[in-house]
Amino acid sequence: MNLQKIEDEALHLPKEERAQLIQRLVLSLESPPEEELRSDWLLEARRRGEELDNGTVQAVSGEDVMRKARALIK
Numbered sequence: 653m654n655l656q657k658i659e660d661e662a663l664h665l666p667k668e669e670r671a672q673l674i675q676r677l678v679l680s681l682e683s684p685p686e687e688e689l690r691s692d693w694l695l696e697a698r699r700r701g702e703e704l705d706n707g708t709v710q711a712v713s714g715e716d717v718m719r720k721a722r723a724l725i726k
Contacts, residue, residue, distance in 0.1 A: 662673055684692075703709045 662670060665673065700709075704711060
């Protein structure tokens with residue numbers, strides 16, 4: 653099925669179904685593939701590890717993080 657045929661069929665859908673189709677299409681554009689996400693997170697983990705190793709940032713204990721988070725939601 654070519655793009656023109658898909659478009660013609662989609663335009664004949666009821667308004668609610670067209671809205672659902674639009675939402676699904678937009679979400680498919682915004683969500684990167686799982687492999688790309690995995691790669692991005694690996695790069696981020698390496699970057700953060702390097703920052704810790706070279707002293708650019710200091711680690712924060714999990715206890716401190718949780719204490720601050722709890723204080724924010726009170």
